[in-house]
Amino acid sequence: MLEIKNLHVDVDGKEILKGLNLNIGPGEVHAIMGPNGAGKSTLAYAICGKEGYEITKGSVTFKGKDFLELEANERAGEGVFLGFQYPVEIPGVSNVNFLRAALNSIRKYRGEDEIAAVEFLKLIRAKAAELKMDPEMLKRAVNVGFSGGEKKRNEMIQMAMLDPIFSVLDETDSGLDIDALRIVADGINRMRGDSRSILVITHYQRLLDYVVPDFVHVLSDGKIVKSGDKSLAIRLEKDGYASVGIDESAA
Amino acid sequence: MASTLETRQAVEEVSGDYKYGFVTDIEMVKAPKGLSEDVIRFISAKKEEPEWLLDWRLKAYQKWLKMEEPDWALLDYVKPDFQDIYYYAAPKSADDRPKSLDEVDPELLRTYEKLGISLQEQEVLSGVAVDIVFDSVSVATTFRETLKKKGVIFCSISEAARDYPEIMKKYLGSVVPMADNFYAALNSAVFTDGTFVYIPKGVRCPMELSTYFRINEANTGQFERTLIIADDESYVSYLEGCTAPMRDENQLHAAVVELVVLENAEIKYSTVQNWYPGDKDGKGGIYNFVTKRAACRGENSKVSWTQVETGSAVTWKYPSCILQGDGSVGEFYSVAITNNYQQADTGTKMIHIGKNTSSTIISKGISAGKAQNVYRGLVKVLPNAENTRNFTQCDSLLIGDECGAHTVPYIEAKNPTAQLEHEATTSKISDEQLFYCLQRGLDVEDSVALIVNGFCKEVMMQLPMEFAVEAQKLLGISLEGSVG
Ligand SMILES: Nc1ncnc2c1ncn2[C@@H]1O[C@H](COP(=O)(O)OP(=O)(O)OP(=O)(O)O)[C@@H](O)[C@H]1O
Numbered sequence: 001m002l003e004i005k006n007l008h009v010d011v012d013g014k015e016i017l018k019g020l021n022l023n024i025g026p027g028e029v030h031a032i033m034g035p036n037g038a039g040k041s042t043l044a045y046a047i048c049g050k051e052g053y054e055i056t057k058g059s060v061t062f063k064g065k066d067f068l069e070l071e072a073n074e075r076a077g078e079g080v081f082l083g084f085q086y087p088v089e090i091p092g093v094s095n096v097n098f099l100r101a102a103l104n105s106i107r108k109y110r111g112e113d114e115i116a117a118v119e120f121l122k123l124i125r126a127k128a129a130e131l132k133m134d135p136e137m138l139k140r141a142v143n144v145g146f147s148g149g150e151k152k153r154n155e156m157i158q159m160a161m162l163d164p165i166f167s168v169l170d171e172t173d174s175g176l177d178i179d180a181l182r183i184v185a186d187g188i189n190r191m192r193g194d195s196r197s198i199l200v201i202t203h204y205q206r207l208l209d210y211v212v213p214d215f216v217h218v219l220s221d222g223k224i225v226k227s228g229d230k231s232l233a234i235r236l237e238k239d240g241y242a243s244v245g246i247d248e249s250a251a
Numbered sequence: 252m253a254s255t256l257e258t259r260q261a262v263e264e265v266s267g268d269y270k271y272g273f274v275t276d277i278e279m280v281k282a283p284k285g286l287s288e289d290v291i292r293f294i295s296a297k298k299e300e301p302e303w304l305l306d307w308r309l310k311a312y313q314k315w316l317k318m319e320e321p322d323w324a325l326l327d328y329v330k331p332d333f334q335d336i337y338y339y340a341a342p343k344s345a346d347d348r349p350k351s352l353d354e355v356d357p358e359l360l361r362t363y364e365k366l367g368i369s370l371q372e373q374e375v376l377s378g379v380a381v382d383i384v385f386d387s388v389s390v391a392t393t394f395r396e397t398l399k400k401k402g403v404i405f406c407s408i409s410e411a412a413r414d415y416p417e418i419m420k421k422y423l424g425s426v427v428p429m430a431d432n433f434y435a436a437l438n439s440a441v442f443t444d445g446t447f448v449y450i451p452k453g454v455r456c457p458m459e460l461s462t463y464f465r466i467n468e469a470n471t472g473q474f475e476r477t478l479i480i481a482d483d484e485s486y487v488s489y490l491e492g493c494t495a496p497m498r499d500e501n502q503l504h505a506a507v508v509e510l511v512v513l514e515n516a517e518i519k520y521s522t523v524q525n526w527y528p529g530d531k532d533g534k535g536g537i538y539n540f541v542t543k544r545a546a547c548r549g550e551n552s553k554v555s556w557t558q559v560e561t562g563s564a565v566t567w568k569y570p571s572c573i574l575q576g577d578g579s580v581g582e583f584y585s586v587a588i589t590n591n592y593q594q595a596d597t598g599t600k601m602i603h604i605g606k607n608t609s610s611t612i613i614s615k616g617i618s619a620g621k622a623q624n625v626y627r628g629l630v631k632v633l634p635n636a637e638n639t640r641n642f643t644q645c646d647s648l649l650i651g652d653e654c655g656a657h658t659v660p661y662i663e664a665k666n667p668t669a670q671l672e673h674e675a676t677t678s679k680i681s682d683e684q685l686f687y688c689l690q691r692g693l694d695v696e697d698s699v700a701l702i703v704n705g706f707c708k709e710v711m712m713q714l715p716m717e718f719a720v721e722a723q724k725l726l727g728i729s730l731e732g733s734v735g
């Protein structure tokens with residue numbers, strides 16, 4: 001599904017990703033862990049096409065398409081979703097209006113008709129209930145005044161509504177209370193399927209107890225330095241990055 | 252625009268026997284170029300005005316001659332040559348107008364389409380000489396009948412001068428004196444067009460009034476003059492302008508609007524201004540120099556100005572409220588968008604004279620391209636105005652690095668009991684906000700439109716429903732090409 005080869009990314013003239021390789025097949029869940037500043041969010045942005053993340057070398061292919069040719073919104077239209085580490089506030093725009101605009105943009109990209117108002121409301125109510133989200137939150141401006149955990153849950157309802165085939169979840173588990181973590185994990189698991197893939201960026205093995213990954217990678221200093229299965233995450237949690245040969249101070 | 256269409260349909264239903272009529276050929280009549288007493292006499296004669304109004308015009312002209320064009324606004328433009336302007340021209344004859352939409356600027360049609368304007372309406376707006384057009388005369392007449400039953404007077408200002416001289420004499424120039432400022436004096440001398448509204452005591456106007464229904468005045472004039480009087484305990488909501496882009500070969504527009512609000516009465520005045528802003532390089536475009544003022548004369552009078560200003564190359568406009576009656580209320584809600592080389596110097600004046608008067612100012616300025624946007628506002632509290640309140644919020648949003656936003660609030664409080672609050676913010680559309688929207692599938696233009704509409708929400712909420720939907724689309728269209 002997603003194939004990243006020898007990816008080099010510069011931000012403000014500084015090389016952050018330094019030859020990263022990653023292959024994610026259909027139906028797979030991958031987890032990326034790694035020290036602060038390793039380049040995890042940078043990878044997420046580069047995949048999604050954020051301005052200012054300059055690809056100097058390498059390729060990103062999504063379902064056989066050269067992804068680097070596409071604008072950020074086109075990549076979203078192709079079915080890629082990013083759960084932001086720091087969700088952005090948009091004052092004056094209600095969650096409902098934002099989601100309707102987003103959903104209709106994606107449908108338009110795919111040559112589909114706009115969703116009927118009634119159908120949309122039904123859908124959003126159902127998804128809010130699944131995520132145990134207060135429907136009142138939907139009327140509020142996007143992320144404005146939301147607590148850290150509420151913002152993360154808001155990312156999840158967006159994911160559920162937009163129904164992507166590939167999701168990058170950048171520390172979606174950070175800042176969640178114990179119950180919320182379980183609710184969010186259930187939400188992620190609902191997105192699993194034979195034709196869907198997920199890349200989870202996390203610092204904690206805890207989430208991976210609920211969302212069991214097929215592969216775990218360690219990203220350090222702009223490269224994937226180690227890959228393994230779920231046991232790798234458990235080992236990291238117990239023994240730290242030094243146990244896989246990463247010098248904390250270098251990261 | 253769609254909203255007028257809706258209103259039109261509503262009127263059709265009321266009238267029951269709506270029928271199509273044929274456009275009658277109107278003889279082309281033009282006054283000679285330039286301004287003189289003779290030209291003013293010509294205009295007055297054409298309008299079949301009474302003597303007193305001609306005298307009034309001539310007096311204004313004499314005062315205007317001694318005045319100088321103001322230059323304190325933060326505006327940079329070539330001053331118009333007042334002798335190079337036609338001050339009176341009858342509506343265009345069919346021969347001069349496009350024969351079909353094929354002859355109309357495709358750029359204009361594209362915008363109409365984005366605004367969701369019907370083909371029929373597009374023809375009317377772009378001045379296509381169609382054989383069968385909506386018979387505005389008969390509809391306007393029916394419309395007026397409905398109003399008449401309530402005692403509401405709604406007619407052109409020339410008609411009012413002939414038919415209601417007492418009210419006209421009493422109120423014309425009573426809010427904006429003929430020599431109030433350079434452009435107001437010019438308007439007083441040469442106004443050719445305009446609306447008169449009188450809402451009698453205790454009447455709630457049964458429909459929103461919009462300029463559309465004035466006979467033979469589909470083309471908004473260059474020198475418009477509007478006078479609205481809301482008598483005791485009455486209410487009216489008035490819509491001015493149109494979301495559809497208006498092209499006009501007249502470069503200078505200098506309108507005057509006077510509102511008189513009596514005891515416990517309320518006027519809600521909404522404007523969408525979308526005159527031609529000039530091209531991307533700043534060539535062409537309308538100069539829009541407007542004087543708008545409301546006098547709250549009775550106890551608990553209320554006036555509310557809402558404006559969405561997206562057009563014109565240069566805008567100079569300060570809708571104001573004179574809060575004379577005790578407990579009267581003034582409101583000003585404004586969105587001003589400037590893109591490319593547009594310039595806007597706009598704001599309001601709230602003059603607190605009566606006791607317990609209050610005012611609210613919400614101004615949203617958006618600049619993109621190389622545009623300059625100024626909020627200029629005055630809150631003045633006179634010595635006898637006990638317990639007045641004002642809340643002012645001025646927010647500026649910048650798109651790109653080459654535009655400017657300026658906030659110039661003047662406060663003069665001569666009574667110590669006044670409670671005045673002022674908040675101002677300046678922000679930019681951040682790369683983070685933009686990317687967030689893009690990542691959710693919105694394209695750049697839709698993203699900007701969404702963020703800007705969010706920024707303007709408090710003002711947009713004040714617009715009458717059918718106007719608001721179009722105005723929202725308009726904000727996005729006005730900012731096309733400003734990012735990315
Ligand atoms: N504009 C910039 N200029 C210079 N360096 C930058 C810029 N933006 C990001 N970086 C650097 O890139 C590196 C990678 O950042 P990134 O956000 O991808 O880390 P991360 O792995 O997601 O970290 P965390 O676990 O803390 O979220 C960091 O060292 C960061 O300081």
Ligand SMILES: [Mg+2]
Binds near residue numbers: 040041042085170
């Ligand atoms: Mg990160």
